[in-house]
Amino acid sequence: MDVDAFVVANRPTWDRLDRLVKKRRQLTGAEVDELVDLYQRVSTHLSMVRSASSDAVLVGKLSGLVARARSVVTGAHAPLWSEFVRFWTVSFPVVAYRAWRWWLGSAIGFFVVAVLIAGWIAGNPEVQAAFGTPSEIDQLVNNDFASYYSEHPAGSFALQVWVNNAWVAAQCIGFSILLGIPIPYVLFQNAANFGVTAGLMFDAGKGDIFLGLITPHGLIELTAVFLAAGAGMRLGWSVVSPGNRPRGQVLAEQGRAVISVALGLVVVLLAAGVIEAFVTPSPLPTAARIAIGIAAEVVFLGYVFYFGRKASRAGETGDIDNAPDLVPTG
Structure with a gap:
């Protein structure tokens, strides 16, 4: 995978997800749906980067973005029994x-x-x-x-x-x-x-x-x-x-x-x-x-x-x- 090309192609998606996460308290219904969709897509991007790149900075940035988006999407941690x-x-x-x-x-x-x-x-x-x-x-x-x-x-x-x-x-x-x-x-x-x-x-x-x-x-x-x-x-x-x-x-x-x-x-x-x-x-x-x-x-x-x-x-x-x-x- 060409990491540089991958970043250029997907950076707008990451930036949009970051903006939605930052305004999570003022999201409209359509924006909530968009946030969920982007969260799933960026999670896939993170898996692809982890398996194909050794760029720790990029992996760390996407990990943090996915973690913040996940907290907005789920609204809470997974139930204790689920973690067990x-x-x-x-x-x-x-x-x-x-x-x-x-x-x-x-x-x-x-x-x-x-x-x-x-x-x-x-x-x-x-x-x-x-x-x-x-x-x-x-x-x-x-x-x-x-x-x-x-x-x-x-x-x-x-x-x-x-x-x-x-x-x-x-x-x-x-x-x-x-x-x-x-x-x-x-x-x-x-x-x-x-x-x-x-x-x-x-x-x-x-x-x-x-x-x-x-x-x-x-x-x-x-x-x-x-x-x-x-x-x-x-x-x-x-x-x-x-x-x-x-x-x-x-x-x-x-x-x-x-x-x-x-x-x-x-x-x-x-x-x-x-x-x-x-x-x-x-x-x-x-x-x-x-x-x-x-x-x-x-x-x-x-x-x-x-x-x-x-x-x-x-x-x-x-x-x-x-x-x-x-x-x-x-």
Whole structure:
């Protein structure tokens, strides 16, 4: 698209809309109809400019005009319930969907490290001795690991689990302000802890107990952590490689995307905590408990890919309507 020609051809329309917005309190009926029509046309112009131009000044000018015109046309903000529905059917799933390669990469890296460490620990008494005495390891594999899930009341345990999981995810989200650089280390720490426990349990012949207790809640819990890590690292990469758009604009969009992920994961991690508190220690057969965990994971992934792909194909990014196009500066 020839941006200069586009501006010349459409500037009269933008100027007319600006004049109508400024005299919004004295509009006639015909002018109100004209304002609505121009608002729709200029909104289309803004979408075209955003997709075809890196001119931040032009994008910012049209964004402000569209935002002011929208306030006149609607007369009020969208109902709270509408914003709530949009968040769960568009904003959160489309951000998660568009970052799927990042959280898949996080998951692969996590499990590669965990498996390597577990294999190193299992069958290697010298290495195991670095993590505890034989009596301490025996206490862990034969008592502490299983009792951890049932020694506290389910309600308080669910809250404790939610706080712990939220802290790990919050670290990944928080480190996005450092361009995501510390996030691989956070994942490595958790993968190492996971691998050490797995190695000790499998070496003691308790692998079935380990998987039976970890799987029900661990699938969706770790997926949430991988999503948080992926969103944080994606933001960092957007600064390194912003493409053909201004770095400030890309950083602003990805920063708001990270906030959407953080809000959505509050509920996802709460679900993981409920499963860990009420399903993992339940007297249900191991197969039933694992089936519940797999079902929760399938539902979450299905939700993200159904709504996320649908929103992505519709051109949604999950960004706030009429949000600023640049990171604010002092």
